[in-house]
Amino acid sequence: MAMDVHLRDLRYFTVLAEHLHFTVAAQKLYISQPALSKQIRALERQLGFPLLERRPREVVLTPQGQALLPRARELVAAWQETWQEARSAGPTFTLTVGMQTAVGRNLQREALTRFRDEGWRISLRLVSWEDPTAGLGDGGSDVAFLWLPLPAPGLVSRTLIREPRWVSLPVGHPLAAKPEVDFADLADEAFVALPRAAGPVREFWLATDARDGREPRIGIEVTSPADTFEAIASGLGVALIAEKNAQLYQRPDVVHRPVRDLAPAELALVWRANDTRPEVAEFVAAFPAAPSGPAGSQ
Structure with missing residues (x-):
């Protein structure tokens, strides 16, 4: 019987199989540990067999998990390579901006207009609070407007405003x-x-x-x-x-x-620390950082 599984869940499995530790793997994936556990259990139910054996002090791969792992790694790597090739095939760069609430404050308008005038394709992505990284964790967003503190390791931020x-x-x-x-x-x-x-x-x-x-x-x-x-x-x-x-x-x-x-609360522009693409750096540079000090200070 044919079976469809999410590539995201296979990626979660490969990272977990590499570290054999739910907390560490969740940090690498920029998601919470309960969310990772939930997705792995859902994948196991969909496949019809266990991938991991959860012991009191360790996590080990089952025989089925060991058999699946090499192919899962190949599929994840192949898709990443294919996605990069497809993304670079066209002349227009697409930047996806994640957010969880309306940003307003005239923060986006000037920068988005400028980049669109320069030929960029800008996509705005509204993400549920179930994903506190607003898509940065799964690669669905390139940058995101987020309220601090940072929700996961591996992210860096530029504070744009401070408000009571x-x-x-x-x-x-x-x-x-x-x-x-x-x-x-x-x-x-x-x-x-x-x-x-x-x-x-x-x-x-x-x-x-x-x-x-x-x-x-x-x-x-x-x-x-x-x-x-x-x-x-x-x-x-x-x-x-x-x-x-x-x-x-x-x-x-x-x-x-x-x-x-x-x-005060701090609204920041956030991106992945390991994302060295010049387009991301150029977009971040278009937003001036807020002055240091409490909200309302100059």
């Missing part, structure tokens, strides 16, 4: 009547949270480091801005957002208020 964090509340919430909110007043609130796969970015938007060791209350997990504000409007929780995002995401059933006692 605000809170989004449902209309009628007791704190909505205040012009500003102390973060201490939010400590017991249920929060709308990014998925666990978002890792350190999830923790930043929950302000975990400002809670004196207390665990945040999670009302619901969401994977997109639309889901976030729908959850807030429905009274399922509150959420921290960047100041300018409070302007970008306006709706009549949600109010936004500045929050005191929190470090």
